Amino acid sequence: QVDRYLYHMRLSDDVLLDVMARFQAEMVKGLGRDTNPTATVKMLPSFVRSLPDGSEKGEFLAVDLGGSQFRAHQVKVFDDGKQSSQLENKFYPTPKEVTQGNGAELFDYIADCLLDFMETKNLKQKLPLGFTFSFPCKQTKLEEGVLLSWTKHFKVRGVQDTDVVSSLRKALQKHKASFVPAGDVDVLALVNDTVGTMMTCGYDDPRCEVGLIIGTGTNACYMEEMRHIDLVEGDEGRMCVNTEWGAFGDDGALDDLRTEFDRELDLGSLNPGKQLFEKMISSLYLGELVRLILLKMTKEGLLFNGKVSTALLTKGKIEMKHVSAMEKYKEGLSNTKEILTELNLFPSEDDCIAVQHVCTIVSFRSANLCAAALAAILTRMRENKKLLRMRTTVGIDGGLYKTHPQYAKRLHKVVRRLVPNCDVRFLLSVSGSGKGAAMVTAVAYRLAAQRKKIDATLAPFLLSMETLREVKNKMRTELEYGLKRETQGSATVKMLPTYVCGTPDGTEKGKFLALDLGGTNFRVLLVKIRSGRKRSVRMYNKIFAIPLEIMQGTGEELFDHIVQCIAEFLEYMGIKGARLPLGFTFSFPCRQASIDKGTLVGWTKGFKATDCEGEDVVDMLREAIRRRNEFDLDIVAVVNDTVGTMMTCGYEDPNCEIGLIAGTGSNVCYMEDMKNIEIIEGNEGKMCINTEWGGFGDNGCIDNIRTKYDKEVDEGSLNPGKQRYEKMTSGMYLGEIVRQILIDLTKQGLLFRGQISESLRKRGIFETKFLSQIESDRLALLQVRRILQQLGLDSTCDDSIIVKEVCGAVSKRAAQLCGAGLAAIVEKKRENRGVEHLQTTVGVDGTLYKLHPHFSSVLRETVKELAPQCDVTFMLSEDGSGKGAALITAVAKRLHNVGQ
Ligand code: ADP
Ligand code: MG
Numbered sequence: 001q002v003d004r005y006l007y008h009m010r011l012s013d014d015v016l017l018d019v020m021a022r023f024q025a026e027m028v029k030g031l032g033r034d035t036n037p038t039a040t041v042k043m044l045p046s047f048v049r050s051l052p053d054g055s056e057k058g059e060f061l062a063v064d065l066g067g068s069q070f071r072a073h074q075v076k077v078f079d080d081g082k083q084s085s086q087l088e089n090k091f092y093p094t095p096k097e098v099t100q101g102n103g104a105e106l107f108d109y110i111a112d113c114l115l116d117f118m119e120t121k122n123l124k125q126k127l128p129l130g131f132t133f134s135f136p137c138k139q140t141k142l143e144e145g146v147l148l149s150w151t152k153h154f155k156v157r158g159v160q161d162t163d164v165v166s167s168l169r170k171a172l173q174k175h176k177a178s179f180v181p182a183g184d185v186d187v188l189a190l191v192n193d194t195v196g197t198m199m200t201c202g203y204d205d206p207r208c209e210v211g212l213i214i215g216t217g218t219n220a221c222y223m224e225e226m227r228h229i230d231l232v233e234g235d236e237g238r239m240c241v242n243t244e245w246g247a248f249g250d251d252g253a254l255d256d257l258r259t260e261f262d263r264e265l266d267l268g269s270l271n272p273g274k275q276l277f278e279k280m281i282s283s284l285y286l287g288e289l290v291r292l293i294l295l296k297m298t299k300e301g302l303l304f305n306g307k308v309s310t311a312l313l314t315k316g317k318i319e320m321k322h323v324s325a326m327e328k329y330k331e332g333l334s335n336t337k338e339i340l341t342e343l344n345l346f347p348s349e350d351d352c353i354a355v356q357h358v359c360t361i362v363s364f365r366s367a368n369l370c371a372a373a374l375a376a377i378l379t380r381m382r383e384n385k386k387l388l389r390m391r392t393t394v395g396i397d398g399g400l401y402k403t404h405p406q407y408a409k410r411l412h413k414v415v416r417r418l419v420p421n422c423d424v425r426f427l428l429s430v431s432g433s434g435k436g437a438a439m440v441t442a443v444a445y446r447l448a449a450q451r452k453k454i455d456a457t458l459a460p461f462l463l464s465m466e467t468l469r470e471v472k473n474k475m476r477t478e479l480e481y482g483l484k485r486e487t488q489g490s491a492t493v494k495m496l497p498t499y500v501c502g503t504p505d506g507t508e509k510g511k512f513l514a515l516d517l518g519g520t521n522f523r524v525l526l527v528k529i530r531s532g533r534k535r536s537v538r539m540y541n542k543i544f545a546i547p548l549e550i551m552q553g554t555g556e557e558l559f560d561h562i563v564q565c566i567a568e569f570l571e572y573m574g575i576k577g578a579r580l581p582l583g584f585t586f587s588f589p590c591r592q593a594s595i596d597k598g599t600l601v602g603w604t605k606g607f608k609a610t611d612c613e614g615e616d617v618v619d620m621l622r623e624a625i626r627r628r629n630e631f632d633l634d635i636v637a638v639v640n641d642t643v644g645t646m647m648t649c650g651y652e653d654p655n656c657e658i659g660l661i662a663g664t665g666s667n668v669c670y671m672e673d674m675k676n677i678e679i680i681e682g683n684e685g686k687m688c689i690n691t692e693w694g695g696f697g698d699n700g701c702i703d704n705i706r707t708k709y710d711k712e713v714d715e716g717s718l719n720p721g722k723q724r725y726e727k728m729t730s731g732m733y734l735g736e737i738v739r740q741i742l743i744d745l746t747k748q749g750l751l752f753r754g755q756i757s758e759s760l761r762k763r764g765i766f767e768t769k770f771l772s773q774i775e776s777d778r779l780a781l782l783q784v785r786r787i788l789q790q791l792g793l794d795s796t797c798d799d800s801i802i803v804k805e806v807c808g809a810v811s812k813r814a815a816q817l818c819g820a821g822l823a824a825i826v827e828k829k830r831e832n833r834g835v836e837h838l839q840t841t842v843g844v845d846g847t848l849y850k851l852h853p854h855f856s857s858v859l860r861e862t863v864k865e866l867a868p869q870c871d872v873t874f875m876l877s878e879d880g881s882g883k884g885a886a887l888i889t890a891v892a893k894r895l896h897n898v899g900q
Helices: 013-031 103-120 164-174 193-204 260-267 283-299 320-327 332-342 349-384 399-403 407-418 432-461 465-483 555-573 617-628 641-652 708-715 731-747 768-775 782-790 797-833 847-851 855-866 880-895
Strands: 058-065 070-077 084-092 127-133 137-141 144-147 185-191 208-214 218-225 238-242 390-397 422-428 510-517 522-530 536-544 581-586 590-594 597-600 634-639 656-662 666-673 686-690 838-845 870-876
Touching (some): 013 349, 070 103, 103 164, 218 349, 465 855, 522 555, 536 555, 555 617, 634 641, 641 656, 641 880, 656 847, 708 731, 731 768, 731 797, 768 782, 797 838, 838 880
Parallel strands (some): 058 127, 581 634
Antiparallel strands (some): 058 070, 137 144, 590 597, 656 666, 666 686
C-alpha cells in the first residue's frame, strides 16, 4: 500500500541516469560565461588550485559556520606528510537570534566565540585563520567571498551581496581583547565545507579530488580543469569548483520528479522555490517530508485509524534523528513505536511497519538522487582526464551520511552501478570541515613560500631589454675583433671568410652531389638544378646514421664511414660511374684559404673525432676516397650550413644576405664588405663571413648572465669552456639546462615531492623537443604529464605547471639572446650600407626555430626591439644545407672552375 502511495518516490536506474544527464548539462551551463547567469547550479570557483602534498606545516585556527553546529578549531599540520592533528576544538550554540538576526550581530558573535576559544586555549601568538562558511559565495580570490544567498536554516539580514571575510575582519578588530593584540588574527582563506572536506581527505589520500557533504544541507565540489572555468582567467591547471548543487532543479528541471510533499515542504521553508534538490536530500528536510507524508496518509485513513494528533500537525516535529532511529535494523520497529507514541499517535503493529517503510523510501530516494549527481561529476572528471577507467577518491562529511544506518551503503552501491568505469573510494572526513579550512590555509601558505623560491630560481633567466642591449653591443664588439688583423687571432667570434662572394643569379645549372655533415643526421644528396624559364631544383637524398663511436672515434674512421655512405648512395641512385662535382656542407668552424679548402678549427656540438683539428677536411675526404679506391669525385666547395641556408634563400630572394641556424647548434653568416675583412686582400665587393658566433662569451664577456645551470651544462659537455653562447641558445643544450633546473627545484623540495628519479639524473634525457611539446600543450597539461611520465617522473598537476614554466624561461632566454646577436648583425649591415633604414632578409634553418612554438616569434620581436632601424624579413630555408651546397658548387664551378 505504501509502495503504491509513494510510487513517485521510487526512482529506477533509468530515471537516475536521466537525472545524471540533466545534472551534467547543468554543470556545463554553470561553467560557461554566457550561460552561468541563468544556470541553477552555480559552479563557483573556489580559488583552491592545489591539493595538500604533505609538505605543509604550521599551526592554524579555523571557524566553521553553516553546518548543524558552529565550531572553533586549532589545527597543527606536520610536514612529514603523515599526520595532522586537531589539537583542540570547541562547539558554540547557534540560537535563532544568531541564524536569523542581523549581520553585525552574527559577525560579532563569531568574533566573540573565536576570542573566547583563544582565551580558553591560551593562544597568544598570531595565527592564520581559515573560515569555513558553508553557503554559496562568489569568490574572486581565496580570502574574499560575497554571499549569494542564505540557505538551510540561516537567514541573516544585511549580509547577502557583501564580502563575509571583510565583515569578519572588522568584527575581530573591534573586539580588542586584552590577551590578543587587535587584528592579530589573519583571515587567510574562505572555504566552503565541501572544499574543506576534500582538502582534509586529500591530506590522507592524494587521489581525493571530490568533496561531498550530506548533512544539514547537501553540496559537492571537485577539481575542474581551468580551461573549462570561463569565470576565471587562465587555462592552466585545475581549480576546485563548488557546485552548489543544492539549487539544482530551481528552474523546474526536476519538477517531474517532485511530489506534492516536496512542494508543500518547500512552501513552508525559509527559502521557498530555492534549493529544491537539497530539499529532497538533506537531513534538514527529510524528517519534515516524512511528517507530511504521514499526515496525508492519516488524513486519508491509511494510518492510525485516521486519527491525527496535534504533534503530527506541528511543523518540525519529526526530525532526521527520528527517521534514522526508525530505520535501524534491529531496534527500528520498537523505536518507531516509541517515536509515534511520543507524537500522541496510537500506532498498531501494521502502522509501525508502514511508517518505517515510508522512512526507508524517503531516505532511499535521497541516496539515489545524491548518487546520480555524484555520478555526473565523476563522469565529467573521467572525461576531463581522457581516461577510459578512472580511480578516484571522494571525501565525504555530513551527519546524514555518517549516522544514518544504511545511507552510506546505498549511496556507494548506486554510484558504482551508475558509473561502472570508475573505481571509487569513499573516504569519511574525520574531523570535518574546520580542519579542512586549516588545510586550505596551510596549502596557501606552502604555495606562497614555494612560489617565492621558484621565482628566485628562474629570476636569472629573465633578461631585461637593457641587458639584451648590452649583449647586442658586446656581440658587435666581438664581431669587429674577429675581422681585425691584430685581434683576429685571439677572437672568440672567429669571423671566418668563406670565399663565397655572391649569391646565386638563377643561371646556375647541372647535376651535383652534396654532403651534409654536422647536424643530427648525415645526408648524401643528388641535386639537379635547371636554369632559365624552367628554373628549378630537384633533390634526392638518403640519411645515414653516424654512430656515437664514430663521431667520437678517430678521424680516419669518421671519413671512411662518410665515403662508405657515399658509395651506398651512388649505388642506390645507380650513378656509380659518374664523376660529379661535390659540395661538402661541413657545419663546424673551418678556416678557409679558398672555397675548396677548409681547416677544422675545433669540433663543436656532439663531435669529437681525433686527428682532425688543424687538418684540411677536403684533404681528409679525398684521402678517404682514395683509400677506398672505388670511385672519384670532384670536390668543389666546402660549405658551412649557415652559408648553404643563406644561398638557398638567396636563390629565391636576392635581398637575403644573412643565414641563421637555430638547430643542434647556433650560428650565423652574412655578406660583409671586403674592405672590412682585413685578413683578406682586396677591397672590392663582398664575401660571406661565417661568424661562428657560438663561441661568443668564451672570453667571459657574458659570464654576468650565465647561471649556475649554464655552468653545470658546460662542465658536463664535450668541450667545457667553449661555445658558451651556443650552449645558452641551441637545441643540443636547452633540454639539458631544463634538466639541471628541475634537479635543483626537486632538491629544494619544490617538485616531484622532492624525489630525484633515476632517469632525471641521466644526462641528455630531457630533449629539446620536449620543450616544444610541453610549451605547446593546449590540453590542460595532459601532454606534459605524459612526457614526464615517460621520463619516469611521477608528476602532480602542480609539478607540470612548474615544469612548463621552467621550459618557457629557458627557451625564451635562448630566443632573446639569439635575437640580441642577430640585432648586432643587421645593425652592422645597416651601418656598412650607410643607410637610415635597412630592409633585409634572413634565411633561417634549424628545428628549434621551425618547431618550437615561441622561439621564432620571440626572436623576431627581440630583433625588432633592439634594431628598430632595420626591417628584417625571416625566410625559412627549404633544406638549406643540401640545396645550398649544390648552389655554391654551381656558382663556384661557373666562376672559378676550381677543383679540377
Ligand atoms: P641540425 O642538427 O642540422 O641543426 P636540426 O636543425 O634538425 O638539425 O636540429 C636538430 C636539433 O633540434 C636537435 O638536436 C634537437 O636539439 C632540436 N629539436 C629536435 N626536435 C625539436 C623540436 N620539436 N623542438 C625544438 N627543438 C627540437
Ligand atoms: Mg642542419
